[in-house]
Amino acid sequence: MQIPATGLDNDTLFNTLEGFRARDLTWRDGRTWAYVYDPGADAEAVIKKAFTMYLSENGLDPTSFPSILKLENELIAMASTHLGGDAKTVGNFTSGGTESIICAVKAARDHARATRPEITRPEIILPETAHAAFQKAAHYLGVEVVVTAIDPKSYKADVEAMRAAITENTILLVGSAVSFAHCVIDPITEIAALAAEKGLLCHVDACMGGFLLPYYKRLGEPVPDFDLSVPGVTSISMDFHKYAFAAKGASVILYKDKELRRFQMYACSNWSGYTIINSAVQSSKSAGPLAGAWAVLHHFGEDGYLDIARRVCEGTKRLCDGINAIPELEIMGVPEMNLFAFTAEGVDIFHVSDEMKARGWFIQPQLCYGASKENVHVSVNPACLQWVDDFLRDLALSVEAAKGLPTSPLVAIVQGMFGSMDLSQGIDPGAVKQMLELGGIKDGALPERLAEVNQVLNALPVPAREQLLVTFFNDLYTPAHDQPTRNGVVAAS
Numbered sequence: 247m248q249i250p251a252t253g254l255d256n257d258t259l260f261n262t263l264e265g266f267r268a269r270d271l272t273w274r275d276g277r278t279w280a281y282v283y284d285p286g287a288d289a290e291a292v293i294k295k296a297f298t299m300y301l302s303e304n305g306l307d308p309t310s311f312p313s314i315l316k317l318e319n320e321l322i323a324m325a326s327t328h329l330g331g332d333a334k335t336v337g338n339f340t341s342g343g344t345e346s347i348i349c350a351v352k353a354a355r356d357h358a359r360a361t362r363p364e365i366t367r368p369e370i371i372l373p374e375t376a377h378a379a380f381q382k383a384a385h386y387l388g389v390e391v392v393v394t395a396i397d398p399k400s401y402k403a404d405v406e407a408m409r410a411a412i413t414e415n416t417i418l419l420v421g422s423a424v425s426f427a428h429c430v431i432d433p434i435t436e437i438a439a440l441a442a443e444k445g446l447l448c449h450v451d452a453c454m455g456g457f458l459l460p461y462y463k464r465l466g467e468p469v470p471d472f473d474l475s476v477p478g479v480t481s482i483s484m485d486f487h488k489y490a491f492a493a494k495g496a497s498v499i500l501y502k503d504k505e506l507r508r509f510q511m512y513a514c515s516n517w518s519g520y521t522i523i524n525s526a527v528q529s530s531k532s533a534g535p536l537a538g539a540w541a542v543l544h545h546f547g548e549d550g551y552l553d554i555a556r557r558v559c560e561g562t563k564r565l566c567d568g569i570n571a572i573p574e575l576e577i578m579g580v581p582e583m584n585l586f587a588f589t590a591e592g593v594d595i596f597h598v599s600d601e602m603k604a605r606g607w608f609i610q611p612q613l614c615y616g617a618s619k620e621n622v623h624v625s626v627n628p629a630c631l632q633w634v635d636d637f638l639r640d641l642a643l644s645v646e647a648a649k650g651l652p653t654s655p656l657v658a659i660v661q662g663m664f665g666s667m668d669l670s671q672g673i674d675p676g677a678v679k680q681m682l683e684l685g686g687i688k689d690g691a692l693p694e695r696l697a698e699v700n701q702v703l704n705a706l707p708v709p710a711r712e713q714l715l716v717t718f719f720n721d722l723y724t725p726a727h728d729q730p731t732r733n734g735v736v737a738a739s
C-alpha cells in the first residue's frame with residue numbers, strides 16, 4: 247500500500263473512515279461497561295470544540311504558548327484542591343495514568359540516586375493489585391519490583407507484608423485508591439505512615455478513584471482518607487480521562503513539593519538541536535487533551551459531578567445486589583466506587599462473558615492472579631444506568647446458558663506442557679505460535695467467542711501468558727502491505 251497519488255475528496259475520505267468503524271464497540275448505546283467513559287452528548291460536544299481549538303498548538307514549549315501553561319497550571323491547582331494538596335503542592339499534566347505513574351517512578355528513582363547513592367538496584371513495593379503500569383515503569387526505568395500479598399477477603403494491600411518486604415534498596419511504597427481490579431481503597435494512611443517511618447516515598451495511584459471519591463465522600467459514603475492530606479503521601483496520580491470524562495490523553499501527577507517534583511523533569515542540551523526541557527515523558531504534544539480536560543471540568547462543575555457520583559453510586563449498588571442474588575455469582579470484596587468484579591462458582595466465568603457478548607453487552611474478563619480468582623470486571627458509566635435491569639436479566643440468562651458449556655480440552659494440554667517447564671529463558675516461539683493457532687488465533691485474528699482463549703491464558707503461568715500476548719500483538723500489528731492504495735494503485739512489492 248502507498249500514500250494515494252492524489253488527495254481524496256472529503257466525502258470519500260470521511261466515508262472511508264466511518265466505514266472502518268463498522269466492527270467497533272458501539273459504546274454510545276450504554277451497553278459497553280469498559281474502556282470508554284461516556285460524558286454524554288452535550289459534554290462530548292464541548293470537549294471536542296475545546297480539543298480542536300488547541301489541536302495543533304505544541305505543548306513542547308509553554309513559553310511560546312502561554313495559554314497552554316495557564317491551562318495546565320489551572321488544572322493542577324484544581325486537582326490539588328480536589329486531592330488535599332496545599333500551597334506547596336505542584337504537578338503536571340500527562341497523557342494518562344501510565345505516563346503519570348512512569349513520572350512518579352522516575353522521580354522516586356532519581357530522588358534515590360541523589361539522596362541515597364549507595365543504592366544500585368532500587369526497589370519499589372507494590373501490592374499485587376497495583377496497576378501493571380508500575381511494572382511497566384519499573385521495566386522501562388531499570389527499577390526492581392517487589393510484589394506483596396493482599397488480604398484475600400477485602401483485596402486490599404496487606405501493610406505488614408509490605409513492611410516485611412522493605413530492604414535497604416527500597417525507595418517507594420505504592421497504594422491504590424481505588425484499585426482497578428476490585429475497586430477497593432488500600433489502607434493508604436497505614437502505607438504512608440510506614441513510608442514515613444522508614445524514610446521512603448509513598449505514591450497513591452488515584453488514577454481511577456481520585457476524581458469521583460471526593461464526591462462519594464460528600465454524599466456520605468464511607469471513603470477513607472487517601473490523598474495528599476494523609477501524612478507521608480509524597481505523590482498522587484489522577485486521570486481526568488476516566489471519571490472526569492475528559493477525552494483520552496488527560497491525567498495529572500501531583501507531588502507534595504517542588505523539591506521532589508524536580509526529579510521528574512528532564513533536560514538535555516547535549517546535542518546540536520534545540521534545548522530539550524520536558525516536564526513529563528512526551529516532548530512535542532497536542533494541547534488538545536489539556537484544553538478538553540479544562541473544558542469538561544468547567545462544563546460539569548462540582549454540581550454536575552456530584553450528581554453523576556450520586557447516580558453511579560446508586561446504580562452500582564443495585565447491580566452488585568442483583569449480581570449477588572444470582573446463586574452462581576459473587577461480587578469480589580466490597581467495591582468502594584462505581585466499578586466491580588464478580589466471580590462464578592459451578593459455571594465458567596469466561597463463557598458467561600461470551601454469553602453476555604452474544605446478548606449485546608461488553609464486559610471485561612480478568613484472569614486469575616494471586617489471591618484473585620478469574621472474574622469479570624464491570625465499569626458503571628452514567629450511560630449504562632438505563633440498562634441496570636436488562637443487564638441483570640441477561641446476566642442470569644447468560645449464567646444458565648453457560649452452564650452447559652465445556653472447558654476447553656486445551657487447558658489440560660497446556661497445563662501438561664507448562665507444568666514442569668523452566669520458563670526463565672522464555673518459551674520456544676514455535677510452541678507459542680502453535681498454541682495460538684490451537685486456540686483459534688491466526689494472523690492476529692481472534693475467534694468470535696473468547697472463552698477458550700481466556701481459559702487457556704488463565705491456565706498458563708504468568709511468563710507464558712505474557713509471551714503469548716506479545717506474540718499475538720506482534721502479529722496483530724501487521725502493515726497492510728498487500729492492500730491497494732485508495733485510488734486504485736497496487737503497491738509495488
Ligand SMILES: Cc1ncc(COP(=O)(O)O)c(C=O)c1O
Binds near residue numbers: 343344424453
Ligand atoms: C488504578 C489505575 N492506575 C493506572 C491506570 C492506567 O491508566 P491509563 O490506561 O490511562 O494509562 C489505570 C487504568 O485503568 C487504573 O485503573
